Amino acid sequence: MARFQASKYILMKNVITVKGVTKIYNPDTIPVHALRGVDLQIGEGEFTALVGPSGSGKTTLLNIIGGLDDASDGSVIINEQDIAKLSDSQTIEFRKQNIGFVFQAYNLIPVLTAKENVEFVMLLQGASQSDRDARVKELMSAVGLSDHLDRRPSQLSGGQQQRVAVARALASKPMFVLADEPTANLDSKSTADLLDIMAKLNKEENITFLFSTHDQRVIDRARRVVNLDDGAVISDKTIE
Amino acid sequence: MVFKIAWRNIGRNKRRTAITAASIFFAVLFSVASESLNRGVFDGMIDSTVSFYVGYIQVLKKGYWEDRTLEESFEMDEKLTSVLNNVDGVDDVVPRLESFALASFGKITKSALVIGIDPQKEDALTGLAGRLIKGGTYLQKDDKEVMITSGLAEKLNISVNDTIILISQGYHGVNAANRYRVKGLISFGSPELNSKLIYLPLSAAQDFYGAENLITSLVLDVKDKNTSDLALQSLEKSIDYQTYDIIDWKDMMPEIIKMKEIKESSNKIVMFVLYLIIAFGVFGVILMMTKERKFEFGVLLSIGMSRVKLAFTIWLETVFLGFVGAIFGLVISYGLMYYLSVNPIVVTGDMAETYAKFGIEPLLPASVDLDIFITQALNVFVLTTLLAIYPCLAIWKMKAVDAMRA
Ligand SMILES: Nc1ncnc2c1ncn2[C@@H]1O[C@H](COP(=O)(O)OP(=O)(O)O)[C@@H](O)[C@H]1O
Numbered sequence: 256m257a258r259f260q261a262s263k264y265i266l267m268k269n270v271i272t273v274k275g276v277t278k279i280y281n282p283d284t285i286p287v288h289a290l291r292g293v294d295l296q297i298g299e300g301e302f303t304a305l306v307g308p309s310g311s312g313k314t315t316l317l318n319i320i321g322g323l324d325d326a327s328d329g330s331v332i333i334n335e336q337d338i339a340k341l342s343d344s345q346t347i348e349f350r351k352q353n354i355g356f357v358f359q360a361y362n363l364i365p366v367l368t369a370k371e372n373v374e375f376v377m378l379l380q381g382a383s384q385s386d387r388d389a390r391v392k393e394l395m396s397a398v399g400l401s402d403h404l405d406r407r408p409s410q411l412s413g414g415q416q417q418r419v420a421v422a423r424a425l426a427s428k429p430m431f432v433l434a435d436e437p438t439a440n441l442d443s444k445s446t447a448d449l450l451d452i453m454a455k456l457n458k459e460e461n462i463t464f465l466f467s468t469h470d471q472r473v474i475d476r477a478r479r480v481v482n483l484d485d486g487a488v489i490s491d492k493t494i495e
Numbered sequence: 496m497v498f499k500i501a502w503r504n505i506g507r508n509k510r511r512t513a514i515t516a517a518s519i520f521f522a523v524l525f526s527v528a529s530e531s532l533n534r535g536v537f538d539g540m541i542d543s544t545v546s547f548y549v550g551y552i553q554v555l556k557k558g559y560w561e562d563r564t565l566e567e568s569f570e571m572d573e574k575l576t577s578v579l580n581n582v583d584g585v586d587d588v589v590p591r592l593e594s595f596a597l598a599s600f601g602k603i604t605k606s607a608l609v610i611g612i613d614p615q616k617e618d619a620l621t622g623l624a625g626r627l628i629k630g631g632t633y634l635q636k637d638d639k640e641v642m643i644t645s646g647l648a649e650k651l652n653i654s655v656n657d658t659i660i661l662i663s664q665g666y667h668g669v670n671a672a673n674r675y676r677v678k679g680l681i682s683f684g685s686p687e688l689n690s691k692l693i694y695l696p697l698s699a700a701q702d703f704y705g706a707e708n709l710i711t712s713l714v715l716d717v718k719d720k721n722t723s724d725l726a727l728q729s730l731e732k733s734i735d736y737q738t739y740d741i742i743d744w745k746d747m748m749p750e751i752i753k754m755k756e757i758k759e760s761s762n763k764i765v766m767f768v769l770y771l772i773i774a775f776g777v778f779g780v781i782l783m784m785t786k787e788r789k790f791e792f793g794v795l796l797s798i799g800m801s802r803v804k805l806a807f808t809i810w811l812e813t814v815f816l817g818f819v820g821a822i823f824g825l826v827i828s829y830g831l832m833y834y835l836s837v838n839p840i841v842v843t844g845d846m847a848e849t850y851a852k853f854g855i856e857p858l859l860p861a862s863v864d865l866d867i868f869i870t871q872a873l874n875v876f877v878l879t880t881l882l883a884i885y886p887c888l889a890i891w892k893m894k895a896v897d898a899m900r901a
């Protein structure tokens with residue numbers, strides 16, 4: 256068994272490769288060096304925390320990996336695709352098919368129910384009604400909200416909303432999920448619940464998570480911790 | 496789902512929806528009100544002039560309209576009247592023989608328009624018998640008597656049972672002179688008409704002018720403007736244009752038509768300004784909405800909703816909003832205008848006098864012609880639809896990260 260696990264680790268495929276990425280905001284006025292040559296590889300099935308103080312560049316890095324922002328230099332390769340080479344509409348399409356997003360807050364479409372929010376991405380992908388129904392059911396039960404399907408976001412607590420956001424991020428069967436401080440607005444109970452769910456999905460479904468945080472309780476749950484400071488990776492530890 | 500999102504968003508921000516719908520509603524209401532009142536007033540003017548005297552359509556001998564002489568009169572033959580009677584929408588054909596004469600009583604002489612009529616048909620067309628002032632009697636077909644408008648009677652200082660002397664040049668230059676007993680006095684609201692008309696039966700008039708069997712015009716009795724337009728079309732096929740002229744109310748009342756046009760174009764300017772104000776109002780709301788929901792748009796772009804789809808959703812939302820407002824405005828303004836058409840605003844003071852000069856009752860009736868409502872509602876709706884392009888442009892240029900930065 257141990258041998259098998261080890262070989263899996265060795266054969267593990269890289270889904271994200273960040274090579275020498277720098278980001279300079281406002282290069283023409285008051286330049287801000289948000290990232291200073293970041294190298295990072297994320298393998299399939301990892302559960303990685305991107306850690307660092309506020310302003311260290313976590314959001315910037317996640318945005319660049321997610322194709323929401325452009326790097327000033329360096330490249331991001333996702334599953335052999337250099338995302339800088341995609342056009343605007345291709346990038347949006349690429350995100351739809353390959354990346355799940357969970358933001359700090361206000362993830363959900365206010366006028367749609369929890370079920371419809373999860374279903375929405377699949378609709379954009381053109382999935383059939385039966386596929387959608389089955390997957391929504393499965394995901395909502397995975398995040399423990401089977402009996403809240405028809406609630407609007409405003410009728411859910413912050414923690415429940417973030418769980419729906421995780422379900423939505425997974426609905427499209429992405430290669431990985433990027434979550435930028437997903438617990439920043441949650442109390443400790445909700446934080447623990449959300450992390451439980453994410454860890455379970457990671458373990459049982461082999462879903463790759465890359466999330467940023469500066470909360471020690473969240474860091475403690477990660478299996479790998481990448482430490483960012485002033486736009487540079489200062490440590491990278493895998494916890495066995 | 497796109498429709499669902501758009502539709503539900505209308506219910507989401509109640510205040511925004513209310514503001515937008517209300518401004519659209521007011522735009523529809525105001526534009527409809529001004530157009531409806533304007534049209535109502537002029538239709539009223541036209542209708543009253545038409546029904547007092549000229550009728551919607553007249554058949555004349557070619558050239559009469561320009562010259563107005565008895566030499567351009569024509570024979571009233573059976574064939575012509577039966578052709579005209581057979582035209583759809585024509586209820587009856589009313590003959591007249593008109594010319595000017597001098598009217599004297601005692602030492603006073605005035606110029607008058609002497610009209611030979613078929614008393615019964617004329618009454619059916621213009622309600623002439625109803626204008627009779629107490630004390631007189633309405634004309635009969637074979638009478639050799641006259642009815643005089645009260646304004647003229649006052650000038651001549653003549654009253655019922657007095658004898659009036661008429662002098663004129665008749666058909667082919669014969670001398671026309673005769674005396675008639677005044678059988679009744681007629682009153683018109685229009686001072687213009689009231690000061691110059693003298694009616695006598697057609698046969699007596701033909702005798703007077705030496706114009707045996709001749710008439711100067713045939714007035715067609717049609718129900719209203721729309722019928723008149725239809726009748727006119729079928730007349731064009733059945734009438735000999737070499738011999739006859741057909742003129743309708745538009746030719747007969749060029750001043751009123753002109754006034755209506757002037758009023759309409761000034762109305763257009765007012766409406767343009769109104770639309771401009773409304774457009775700014777609605778645009779403000781749309782601008783606010785776009786700003787408020789930037790984050791949401793950013794999320795949607797992040798999770799892979801294409802810009803086209805997102806823009807379409809927001810456009811649709813604004814269009815729904817415009818639709819709701821327009822329908823709302825349409826229904827309420829129709830109700831209001833309907834009320835005003837039944838209970839017209841009464842004009843007082845100087846305006847009332849001006850109205851009287853035109854021979855019109857001092858009322859501001861509203862028109863409830865559907866096309867006004869539909870045009871105005873459509874205009875406002877189209878306006879909103881165009882304004883809805885703004886958020887689409889914003890979405891087109893939007894960067895998801897920028898949108899989501901607080
Ligand atoms: N749009 C921007 N314009 C200018 N500077 C920015 C912008 N976004 C972030 N920054 C700066 O870049 C640095 C990294 O920011 P960020 O990636 O948000 O850090 P973190 O998410 O770790 O708090 C900070 O100094 C921040 O002020």
Ligand SMILES: [Mg+2]
Binds near residue numbers: 313314315435436
């Ligand atoms: Mg951040």
